[in-house]
Amino acid sequence: MRLKNHIVILALLSVSVIFAQKKKTVAIAPKNQFISELLSRMTLDEKLGQLNLPTSGDITTGQAGSSDIAKKIKEGKVGGLFNIKSVSRIKEVQKVAIEQSRLKIPLIFAMDVIHGYETIFPIPLGLSSSWDMPMIQQTARIAANEATADGINWTFSPMVDLSREPRWGRVSEGSGEDTYLGSQIAKAMVNGYQNNDLKAKNSLLACVKHFALYGAPEAGRDYNTVDMSRVRMYNEYFPPYKAAVDAGVGTAMASFNEVDGIPATGNKWLMTDVLRNQWKFNGFVVTDYTGIPEMIEHGMGDLQNCSSLALKAGIDMDMVGEGFLSTLKKSLEEGKISMSDIDTAVTRILAAKYDLGLFENPYKNCDIDLAKKEIFSKENRDFARKVAAESMVLLKNDKNILPLKKSGTIALFGPLFDNKANMPGTWSVAANFDKPITILEGLKSTVGKSVNILSARGCNFLSTAAEEKININPHNPKSYVRDNRTDEELIAEALEVAKKSDVLIAVLGEGAEMNGECSSRSSIELPLVQKRLLDELLKTGKPVVLVLFTGRPLVLVEEDKKLSTILNVWFPGSEAGLAISDVLFGDVNPSGKLTATWPRNVGQIPIYYNHKNTGRPLNNKEGKFQKFLSNYLDVPNEPLYPFGYGLSYTNFEYSNLKTSSSKMNFSEKVSISVDVLNSGNYDGKEIVQLYIRDVVGSITRPMKELKGFKKIFLKKGEKQTVTFEISVEDLKFYNSDLQFVAEEGQFEIFIGKDSDATNKINLELVK
Structure with missing residues (x-):
């Protein structure tokens, strides 16, 4: 019976190739059965090949069959390629895998489609300044349409690394300093790329990165050490990654930095305990560029040791380093890893290819006519x-x-x-x-x-x-x-x-x-x-x-x-x-708002709105120095421009802040409303922002936390009542035991133009 099944699966793969070349697809066995049968046919070298993600190198059209990478593809030693562009080149390389490798397993093709493919949108930090989730999601959808039309089926995006460190260059790739806003953008980007149907021709497999904490390097120097408490991880830095996972992101990328003294690429607590066991992520994890060999410089041993450490931690695909390809066979022989460890990683990668429909049609993203129509339209x-206009900040x-x-x-x-x-x-x-x-x-x-x-x-x-x-x-x-x-x-x-x-x-x-x-x-x-x-x-x-x-x-x-x-x-x-x-020239009235605080000098860094108080806080905003309080001798504590700040050609006035109830129990919701008047001379958009402060907690709590926002349009002279709903979920945080809880007590609710909002109303959470 097993032999019969093997023959059937190979026949199905061959048929799928024939039909795919005719731009048709065929039905194949259910995923678990299909992958199980395919896995049973694979040699150890072929399994390790699926875990290998090299860059495309210098492959050009007409050379794919003779390149060094083609030799590895024929031998089943490549699971995917990245940084290869155009239908003609990708189709040519895919043909090598489908027609010349033993098991005809399709490759997955990836690219850094970060803020657009050929139609380029503002950098992610700029995009975030629009505070417009439907628009941000649509930018990812357009990027997916263009990239998939050109043969790509996997992007290394979204980058959701929260950062309060403007010296760090990659702050440009993220969504700023705020946990809540970053989480909303993470969901929007994943939904835009994947579109809830990976088998669709224009669905692009997303990759949340860089897991985790990459945006908090010491001294703002890229790739540098990151060190923080787990309370801070869970409350501030982890939520955007989790939001992407909750949105169904298909893959994740490990970060370069260490977490709790162990590089993320080899950190089992991070990749298995948190990502898979706590958050129920079921996709596959890829390293960043040469992430495995870089653990050698971290002091984690030689390439063989680092490779086995990464696999045991929960890494499934090795980008460029080829540590998996070159050392895991020896580690298996020495008992440092098990065949089950390898099979688990291979299964995850095959599952992604199955979900993308590549076994049914390896050339599903290779349509020259569609590429001409869709790209840079x-x-x-x-x-x-x-x-771009919506993202600019006056x-x-x-x-x-x-x-x-x-x-x-x-x-x-x-x-x-x-x-x-x-x-x-x-x-x-x-x-x-x-x-x-x-x-x-x-x-x-x-x-x-x-x-x-x-x-x-x-x-x-x-x-x-x-x-x-x-x-x-x-x-x-x-x-x-x-x-x-x-x-x-x-x-x-x-x-x-x-x-x-x-x-x-x-x-x-x-x-x-x-x-x-x-x-x-x-x-x-x-x-x-x-x-x-x-x-x-x-x-x-x-x-x-x-x-x-x-x-x-x-x-x-x-x-x-x-x-x-x-x-x-x-x-x-x-x-x-x-x-x-x-x-x-005023054809568009600027409405962007900053998603990162702008400091007065580098000495203030890190500076961010949702900081915690000290036991000796400075309570004036005039910048006057006061001895024995937490302040500088030479500069005010306040930033030049606060989080959420941005001007318009018109003016907006806030009034009549009120709540439907001053008390709320754990099962209720309370409405908070405010009137916003466009009192200027131009029609315009305003981003109304709601912040919450937990006045007393079992652990110290931030001065303010963004918990809601709405982007509204008002004609000059128009007034609108903006209403937010608050539930107990908005009041929860991770306590010292890392339990996600809401605690009874007093809360302050602020609504305004930016994080300096002073319009305040009180709310009490009761049982």
């Missing part, structure tokens, strides 16, 4: 333009310079005003860097007929010496060429242009590669050459608008003091220039 680009507009009039002469300055490759920002792996729309192009196409637009470089990103150390744009070097004139020559040219202009727009900030992975900065101010250009422009006495590109909170104390207008645009993506024009 006008519809997708139009949506990217809308998203930091200052004291003299109401914005919105600009569509008349007169406007001058653009800085290294970013006509720089295509820097518009998408970090981790735009699949982007075509010749396609993004620059600010100069955007303004010319939108208001160029009514506005005279001039421009001059004015400065480079950095000084000559600094630019020699930092490759400003390694992905497309032609798009940024340093101007080799002296600083004096560049400024002199800028000032000549300024004389002819009515409004001066300085487009300054970071380059795309000044943030992202391995882009930590010890100083997060604007570079000196950019500060000097700003000072010279301000001396002209003409209105100056700072359009700021950044992938992290910056220290802008000087700029905030000197300038009346600052618009933070993050890195807006493919349609950057059009979206920026929309906001500058």
Whole structure:
């Protein structure tokens, strides 16, 4: 009977290949039966091959069959590939697995589709500033549509690492500092990618990363040590990962850092006890790039020991390190691991391929006609333009310079005003860097007929010496060429242009590669050459608008003091220039709000709104130093811009905060409402934010915690009552025994424009 089943399963696989080549699918056996039968046919080498995830290397169309990676695929020593792009290349490589390997097991193809595929949306930190969950989910859906049309079926996203560390470059890839908001975004992204049906042709397998705590490195230095209490883990850093798991994310990626003294890649408590046993995650776990061999430098032993440690911990797939492929056979012979350990990992990977429908149709994501239709379509680009505008944060507009009039002469300055490759920002792996729309192009196409637009470089990103150390744009070097004139020559040219202009727009900030992975900065101010250009422009006495590109909170104390207008645009993506024009000229009223606190200097870091009190708190916000209280000698405790902060071209007033009851038991819900009036001169959107403080607890509790938000649209003069519902779930936390509980007692409820909200009402939780 067993032999008969083996013959049947091989026949089904062969038939599925034939039909798949005709763009059809066939029915196969139920998952558990199918995988069990397939597993029983696999040799040890073939099993270890499924655990191996190499990069595609230099495979090009027409070379897949002769490459070194092709040899391993034929031998069944590869489970998937990443960073290979286009239907033609992926189909060619998949044919090697299906037609030339013994068991014809399809490969899974992955890519870092982080904030769009070829249609690029704002960087994730920018996306989060929209506070718009349906819109964020739709960006992931569009990314999935494009990537799957081009042959990809797995993305290494969403990154949900909570971070209060702006020196860390990868803060740009996450959703900021808040647990609640980060959890909502994690769910939205997973649902957008996977769309609740992995077998669907346009469903992209998501991967929550980096598990866990990667966003809290000491000194803000990437890959550095992370150390925190488990109470903090469970209450603050774990929830976004769990939210992704609860949303059904199919895979997870281990982080580089250690957790409780053991690297995450080899941490059984993290990968098995928490992720699988407590949270019931049933997908597979992949390492980050060379995560297993990197444990050697952590001091966990040689490659063989690190590989067996990772497998026993609960890691299923080895990205690039090939420790599983090269050492697990020896560890099995020596009894350091069991065949059951290997089979468990292989089963999880085969299950993902089954769920994606790859056994039924290995070429399901290989449709050249669909790729031409779906990728970088006008519809997708139009949506990217809308998203970019919704993500921008107006930091200052004291003299109401914005919105600009569509008349007169406007001058653009800085290294970013006509720089295509820097518009998408970090981790735009699949982007075509010749396609993004620059600010100069955007303004010319939108208001160029009514506005005279001039421009001059004015400065480079950095000084000559600094630019020699930092490759400003390694992905497309032609798009940024340093101007080799002296600083004096560049400024002199800028000032000549300024004389002819009515409004001066300085487009300054970071380059795309000044943030992202391995882009930590010890100083997060604007570079000196950019500060000097700003000072010279301000001396002209003409209105100056700072359009700021950044992938992290910056220290802008000087700029905030000197300038009346600052618009933070993050890195807006493919349609950057059009979206920026929309906001500058008032076609879109900015509504973005910060999802990370902006410090006054690096000495305040880490600074975040939901901190805990000390026994000696400073209770004034004027920055006055008081001896023997928790404060600085040289700077106020308060940030430059708080969490949740963002201005509009109109004004919103809050009043009439009330609750349906001042008491609530454990089974009830209470309504909290507030009236919001648009009292300004423009229609606009406002993000109404609700915060809760647990006044007395069994462990110390944060000063405030975000527990709800609503994005509303109000016409000028319109008033709306905004209502939130609070249940006992909103009041729960992990206590010192790591039990998720709500405790009786007093709570304070705040509703307002940002985390500095002072409108307060009391609520008592009773039994």
